[in-house]
Amino acid sequence: MAAKNDDSGPAIPPAIESAWGLRERPPKGPRPGLTVPGIVDAAVRVADADGLTAVSMSRVAKELGAATMALYRHVGSKDELLMLMVDAGYGPSPGPPPPQDDWRAGVTRWAWAEREVLRRRSWLLHVPITGPPITPQQLGWLEDGLRCLDGTALAEGEKMSVLLLITGYVRNEATLTSQIAEGSRAAGVEPSEMMPAYGRTVARLIDPARFPALHRVLAAGVLNQDDDPDDEFTFGLDRILDGVEALVRRRAA
Amino acid sequence: MAAKNDDSGPAIPPAIESAWGLRERPPKGPRPGLTVPGIVDAAVRVADADGLTAVSMSRVAKELGAATMALYRHVGSKDELLMLMVDAGYGPSPGPPPPQDDWRAGVTRWAWAEREVLRRRSWLLHVPITGPPITPQQLGWLEDGLRCLDGTALAEGEKMSVLLLITGYVRNEATLTSQIAEGSRAAGVEPSEMMPAYGRTVARLIDPARFPALHRVLAAGVLNQDDDPDDEFTFGLDRILDGVEALVRRRAA
DNA sequence: GCATTACAGCGTACGACATACGCAGAAGGG
């Protein structure tokens, strides 16, 4: 008797397989009133409305008019539900790059698309990541990113590394800006006053003799002006893409 | 009567103030058997031994031979304890850059130092970040990073952005490698077999016609060889620093 | 038509967790 997975594979959860369209409904038994996509949608609705901390099994069940334990017929655990929520929350990838775009324009578009998703659903950033992507939409995003680099002379491994670099940057930047937003809401401060208040706090704590460089930054008023977050994002992205561009040129030569 | 914070500041938690050495012991009352540093050390010991999920208030109290609720006399909440754990977990910053180092060597050293800390204490990556750094060691790291850029013609705000970019990259890269390690331990697979197994899983799931670029990456065997994680880290860091270098040159001109 | 069978939904229960609250005892000040 073979194991349940025919050849190999480290045991994909059943709900993930159903997300890939494998796994048909068994012929017997009562018609299910709950479905995996329905549960995931309800969970996403809760997260959109009240944040990830509001997503508990009982809250999601309430959203569906079902009992808590009913969900466990369809998802193996809360972690599995979270994985599916991430997949649904990202949504479909922005699509392949327009043909007239060079790699840099394509990757820029791709990065901005991810940023936009993370801005609108900041709870995605709070889901603890447990492994590399294996859900359909996630791999769709990856695919479209790779296609942006198709015209370059980069090795396949380098393309992957570059995308990892970019998506990591986008996530990181989105995390920081979302922290400012959430922190200001928690403290009851205007978002535009958040960084100045932070600057004042740090200025009060540090000794200029021990933290001269930091003191200079504060004295320059870096944190006082609230610059457009888009500019901050563009700055970092352009730095990274400048570095990638140097590599692309070298490989082309 | 004024509020407890003299001038401004969004209410620094008392335990953080004590980490800065403000706040002397009140003259009355019994001598405390527990101290904030002692509690934090115990919590760090637990996290080092059994991971961040093992860090509960009762577990930390047990480590100290105290009752759970005794901890709340010294830290305001678990989140506050986590913040102090991060500060202690990072430890002292690597120090200012050696005088003979140029900015790039200095920043590289700084990035590798953070990476080393995150490699040895991967639980640091699992602590949900709730705001910008306000603890002594964290700001010490920031200070030393800024000093690496002292010789450049970058604006103060640009220095800050560059460091944010780098530290974000380091955290991201460390997160990915730690996921591989933790995932392999959870699945009972050799760490070197983790990525190949992932590649086989993805290959089984995707349709080559719908995911051509991804299929090409897999066919190239990118995930099959287990490359040195140090090389992967160096690759991304060099890309970013190439991009920063272009900016530094432009500002110097 | 009827028994069988596999599955959907759910009620109960358990163990872990953070933490509010209030009491008992210690240490120094008047």
Place this chain on the structure above:
DNA sequence: CCCTTCTGCGTATGTCGTACGCTGTAATGC
């Protein structure tokens, strides 16, 4: 000596994930 103030802690509450088993339902085999 007593009063204030602080430490440590026991109790209790509410939330959470989820293991287990029961009940009813729908399709299949006779």
